[in-house]
Amino acid sequence: MTAFGAPTATLPVVAPSTTIPLRFAPHLWAGVVFFTAFTAPGWAAAFGAPAAAAVGVIACAGVAVIAVRVIRAPQWRALPWTALAFTGWAAASIAWSRWPETTALTWTLLAATTLVAIALAAMLTWRQLVSALAWALAAVMALSVLFEAWAALIVGGPVGIEFAAVDAQTERSDIWTNAQLFTGGRLDGIVGNANLLAMLALLAVVVLSIRLAIEPRRRGVFGVTLAASVYLLVRTESATAFIATIALAIALVILLAARTARTTSGRMRVYLAAAALGAVAAGLAWAMRRGILSFLGRDADLTDRTEIWDLVFARGAAQPVVGNGFATPWIPWDPAFSDWIVMPRGLHIIQAHSVWVDVWFQLGVVGVVLLACLYVLFVWRTWVFAVRHHRWQRRDDRVTATVSLLPVAVGVIVVIQGITESSPLLLWGWMLTVLFLAKLQPRDHARRTESVKDGKVGYGLGLDQPPFV
Structure with a gap:
């Protein structure tokens, strides 16, 4: 009632909304997806392959739900057709595969990773992409240090997969970490493999450095995790990561020199x-x-890799053109691979330790040509993208020039890693490759538009996208 006795209108009391706005959902869930892809071997080591697969399914399902709500008008021309052609050839290999069950299972993983990468490329701006990668990699680096400290201080020795005890008879394939944080040996981290951790640490150094350069918020957190990344990169003692670091430094020097040359002849x-x-x-x-x-x-044999390559070439010679059937990774419980290549102390090999050898073995010369075309296009587009964004006059230009270095760095890391590892065909290696291919795909009207129609948002892809917001 008012002072004069007239009734007053009252508004209903409404509790504040706790729902995450739709425009933030892709960014937040992308961090979860990247973290899942980076730590997939750790999930398998901790809880077994079925649990790791379940986590992957949840991550993919989340992307699918958000994509249906967010992507208003898919742009077919913006699809990374080289990646889809490779994925399609891998699917076709089921018809002649010598291990059809493994081909079907591993191709499902490849296809899911491809679709997730395309969806994330469509939904994320470049700032959101850098932020999601930075948070995910920071978490991986922090967890790896904490995990190694726990193994060394609390357990007091090596930790087996699914937290099993380790003794002299334990096979190398069954050891999660050797707990060498304070003994000077190589660190395996949460992913359970020093070589994989090394490449993640190098990627973290790149992403976190870019994040610190373009965003003033939470610099303390990312500064500490950047220092942890450098520490882990050194402690993994990975020759591949060492070479990749040098190659990355050389590529950046050439790139910066090309940016200073304002003419084609220069x-x-x-x-x-x-x-x-x-x-x-x-x-x-x-x-x-x-x-x-x-x-x-x-x-000289690159830690038994030449021996592995010889065995793979000998077995793959029966089908050199079309391959023997897609299988990345080699499923260890498949009789075709379970006892095929076993190194000292029971280390069961589940990959050819080279992208090119593995692709030839699985998909033949056709697969090698398709993958080569994919990488050539990837390197070309990322390089052109980085060279053309070189202006530093305004704040937005500085952000653009800095973030445009990321695809080049990822390309160097993936290509160098693929010489001695097959990991670029899996999880985060393949996901980032396809994601940047989709992100840099040319199209007619590459603009990011937002619409409230039907509650959906339309996102564009391509070189002309104004994404640094």
Whole structure:
């Protein structure tokens, strides 16, 4: 009642909404998806393969639900057709596969990763992508340090998969971490493999550095995790990561030099000089390869890799053109792979330790050509994308110039890793490759638009996208 006795209108009391706005859902869930992809081997080591698969299904289902709500008008021209062609050829190999069950299972993983990458590319702006990657990698680095500290201080020794005890008879394949944080040995981290952790640490160094450069908030958190990433990169003692770090530094120097050249002829001179110096460096590296390998703590057979490659080539010779059937990874319980290549101390090999050897073995020369086309296109688009965004006059230009380095860095990491590992065909390696291919796919009207019609938001892809917001 008012002071004059007239009734007053009252508004109903409404509790504040706790629902995450739809425009934030892709960004937040992308962090979960990236974290799941980065730590998938750790989920399997901790709770078994079925649990890891269940986590992956939940992550993919979440992306599908958000994509249906968010993507208003899919742009077919913006699809990464080279990645889809490779995925399609892998599916076709089921028809002649020597291990059809494994082909069907592993192809499902490949297809799901491909679709998730395309959906994330459509839904995320570049700032959101960097933020999601940064939070996911920061979590992986922090958990890896904490896990190694727990194993060394609390357990007091190696930890087996599914937290089993480790003794002298335990096979290497059944050890999650060797708990060498304070003994000077290699660290395995939450992913349970020093080589995988090394590449994740290198990726974290790149992503977290970019995040610190473009965003002032929470610099303390990301600064600490960047330091942890550098520490883990050193402690993994990975020769592949060491070479990838050098290659990445060289690529960035060439890229920055190409940015300073404002004409086509100037950039051509930069590339010719880089090619000449690269040829000389490659020749010297080949001549000094034994000394370099000794410095890196590796022998001439690249830690048994040449032996593995010989066995793979011998078995794959029966189907050199179309391959023997997609199988990435080799499923250890399939009789075709379970006791095929077993190294000392019971280390069961589940990959050819080279993307190119593995693809030839599984998908033949056709698969190798398709993958080569994919990587050539990937390198070309990421490089053009980085070179053309070189302006530093305004704040937005500085952000653009910094973030545009990320696809190039990912390309270097994936290509170098693929020489001695098959991981780029799996999980985060394949996901980021397809994601950037989709993100940089040219299209007619590459604009990000937001609409309240039907509660959906339309997102664009492509080089002309204004994504740094």
